[in-house]
Amino acid sequence: MSLVLLSLKFSKNVLLLTTILLVESSRCGLVTRATRKLCSRMATRWGIVSAGRICNDFVTALSVLSQDEHQVKAIAARDLARAQEFAKLHNIPKAYGSYEELAKDKDIDVIYIGNVNCDHFPIGKLMIAHGKHVLVEKPLCLNKAQSTELINAAKAKNVFLMEAVWSRFTPAYNKIREDIANGAIGEPSNINVTFGVPIMGKDRIKLRELGGGCILDIGIYCLQLITMVFGTGAPLKVAATGTVSVSEGVDETCGAVLLYEGGKMATLAISGKMLLQNDAFVSGEKGTIKVCNPFWTPTRVESPSGVLDVELPTATNKFNFTNSVQLRHQAQEVRRCILAGELESKVMSHQDSLAIAALEDQLRRILGVQYAADL
Amino acid sequence: MSLVLLSLKFSKNVLLLTTILLVESSRCGLVTRATRKLCSRMATRWGIVSAGRICNDFVTALSVLSQDEHQVKAIAARDLARAQEFAKLHNIPKAYGSYEELAKDKDIDVIYIGNVNCDHFPIGKLMIAHGKHVLVEKPLCLNKAQSTELINAAKAKNVFLMEAVWSRFTPAYNKIREDIANGAIGEPSNINVTFGVPIMGKDRIKLRELGGGCILDIGIYCLQLITMVFGTGAPLKVAATGTVSVSEGVDETCGAVLLYEGGKMATLAISGKMLLQNDAFVSGEKGTIKVCNPFWTPTRVESPSGVLDVELPTATNKFNFTNSVQLRHQAQEVRRCILAGELESKVMSHQDSLAIAALEDQLRRILGVQYAADL
Structure with missing residues (x-):
């Protein structure tokens, strides 16, 4: 006063x-440049790591939200020219040719890390060290050990950290959680889900040094659904098998059965080689919730409580991936958490990330897939 | 002349x-009573073993076929009164209070064995020993050892023997095989199937001494689809887990992944405790065939080649199980084989039964379920 x-x-x-x-x-x-705390009257200022395809989609999804709430202020890529091109396309004021420059930018509240899997951990650490809040594209890291370290770093630095499991923030997943909470299917006891798309040709999936493999790229979507429904406690038993690429030693397909306390069971099929049906079914004694293809970013959920059909808004720029405009929902959660001073989201908590990482580690171990980071 | x-x-x-x-x-x-060979102008004369629910359905399904081709001539049950009651309901001329009497009846061409699992082997042997052709309700026997012995007995006696995997003779399954042969989905590489129904309360499923458990009762339908599509060669790897009833030691649920040569994979979830979605998906590089719930006796198949909808005829008597009128198709195959002098069906061969029995044995072994017949 x-x-x-x-x-x-x-x-x-x-x-x-x-x-x-x-x-x-x-x-x-x-309000100072150094200690700015986000206020509901201020826009969340995003910095983007990498100029790749998912970053394009994330920024395009943000463009559908109010500029009063979300603004992309800077993009960084190893190649400055690519960063500048990306900035031009998306009308972003600043482009950097290194992640360090972005980390040091005081006008950024939160960083979205969307580069290849192997970079999530080091870039995440860099951003956290500079006091940035961080949203990391899935998988959070290559394994549970890295994830634990990154989470601990975020806690120590008092910054928000979340794995970008965007599925969970969609209206469809809100309905799934509400249905389960309201007992629409009774106690959920069985999950059946497949995620198969022909993606093994892409470097980010094909190459082990980039953290490739189908478990981390698409399998995680099955695992996050399972842990969302059955909780983050480790399953009593995991039975799995699959195929590993001869040339690169990464997982191409993986089938698994996860058995939880009380006889709850999840079966999943992951394939980086071919298109599968890609629905998910969550069953309880009173019925089944069908999360329609594409179950990881669904626009339709069929439940005993009724059918939900979600209409998606359009954006000016083009998306690379299916229904990517739904990436915006997780951005809204990030803003909400930061405004509320919450350092993790209850919907996709640190514990969730660790549980999922543990399952990914376990499946890769069964299949015999190891990254340098595992050694 | x-x-x-x-x-x-x-x-x-x-x-x-x-x-x-x-x-x-x-x-x-x-034509003599002792050496009658079935002629296309003569009706196939059926004898029925047991007066239970599936036998009711089989006989009711036969009633939809021409009396010129299929006639039920006798029914046998341990309890003569039950046999007589069954005979009366289905207008069957003869009722026996023992299986031996039926085995000795010279006016019977082929026996349908529909009693509890543990009886399939001994009653099958009895009928074969009396020179009868035999159709045995699934599972053919309790394990591969028994199945092998029964098949060898049939071969030695020169009689027809088939496991009643009726699914394979339905119009829907004919379409599946035709689609696959015609390349409608390319080379099939992935199968995902669930079969879950709350049946663990029934004695025939609950009790180990009757050959209970969900693998033999419903899991077989998943396994027969898999072997039909991927062939009868053993999978390279089988990963499975599940739950076993504390009181009886039989399998209540089972999830499994079967990995075949060339990276082909099948995932299946079997539950005797709850209703699952019960569709089956067969995927190849060019698309997916959806075998709609109930996939074991479907009336709808959705395929890249088009949708098949099957209309079912009605019968005078009532059925116990879903779409049981489709049981008649396997009876037509039995008649066709016997008329042609074929001692096994190409659609559901002895090799098929042995391959399925081997998988059932393997799954039960993984879960720790053992019958006296396994020892």
Whole structure:
């Protein structure tokens, strides 16, 4: 209030404006470049790591949200020209040719890390070290050990960290959770899910040094559904088999059965070689929820409580992946958490990430797939 | 021809009739009660073992076929009163209080064995020993060892033997095989199937001494689809887990992944505790065939080649199980084989039964379920 009194020498109008600004500032905490705390009247300022396909989709999804809430302020890529091209396409003010520059940018609240799997851990650590909140594209890291370290780093630095399991923030997944909570299918006891798409030709999936393999790329979507429904406790038994590419030693297909306490069971089929039906079925004694293809970003859920059909908004720029406009929902959760001072999301918590990482580790171990980071 | 000449002493009309009869006889072989060979002009004469629910359905399904081709001549049950009651309901001329009497009945061509699993082997042997052709309700026997012995017995006695995997003879399964043969989905590489129904309360499923458990009762339908599509060669790897009833030690649920040569994979979930979605998906590089719930006796198949919808005829008597009128198709195959002098069906061969039995054995072994017959 002493600051408000200082304004008395100015005109009435200036005084009014200053008062409003300062009252807002006191609500949000003192605003400085170094210690800016996000306020509901301020837009969340995003920095983007990498100019790749998923980053294109994430930024395009953000463009559907209000500019008063979400603004992409900078993009960084190893190749400055690519960063500049990306910035131009998406009308982003700043482009950097290194991640360090982005990490040091004081006008950024939160970083979205969307580069190849093997970079999630080091870039995540870099951003956290610079006090940035971080949303990391799935998988959070290559294994549970890295995930644990990254989570601990975020906690130590008091910043928000979340694995970008965007499925969970879609209206369809909200319905799934509500249905289960309301007992629409009784106690869920069985999950059956397949995720198969022919993607093994892509470097990010094919190459082991990039953290390739279908478990981390698409299998995670099956595993996150299972842990969302059955909880983050480890299954009592995991039976799995699959195929590993001869040339690269990464998992191409994986079938698994996860048996949980009380006889709950999940069966999943993951294939990086071919298109499968890609529905998910969650069954309880009273019925089944069908999460329609593409179950990881569904627009239709059929449940005993009724059918949900989601209409998707369009964006000016083009998307690379199916229904990517739904990436925006997780961005809204990130903003909500940061505004509320929550360092993790209850919908996709650190514990969720660790449970999923443990399952990924276990499946890869059974199949005999090892990254350098595992050694 | 000498027999025909003998008829010359009769009137012209009698001569004509006798000639026709004898020409038919020479086509079908000499007709005596002991060595009757089935002729296309003669009805197949069925004898039924057990007066239980599936036998009711089988006989009711037969009632939809022409009486000129299929006639149920006798029913046998341990309890004569039950056999008589069954005979009355289904208008069957003879009822026996023992299986031995049925085995000795010279007016029976083929026996349908529909009693509890543990009886398939001994009753099958009994009927074969009496020279009867045999259709045995699935599972053929409790394990591969018994199945092998029963098949060898049938071969030695030169009689027809088939496991009643009725699914394979439905119009829907004909379409599946045709689609695969015609390349509608390319080389099939992935199968995903669930079969879950709450049946663990029933004695035939619950009790180990009857050959209970969900693998033999419903899991077989998943396994027969898999072997039909991927062939009868053993999978390279089988990963499975599940739950076993504490009281009885039989399998209640089982999830499994079967990995075949060339990276082909099948995932299946079997549950005797709850209703699952019960569709089956067979995927190849060019698309997926969806065998709609109930996949074991479907009336709808969705395929890249088009959708098949099957209309089912009605019967006078009531059925116990879903779409049981489709049981008649396997009966037609039995008749066709016997008329053609084929001792096994190409659609559901002895090798098929042995391959399925081997998989059932393997799954039960993994789960730790053992019958006395396994010891």
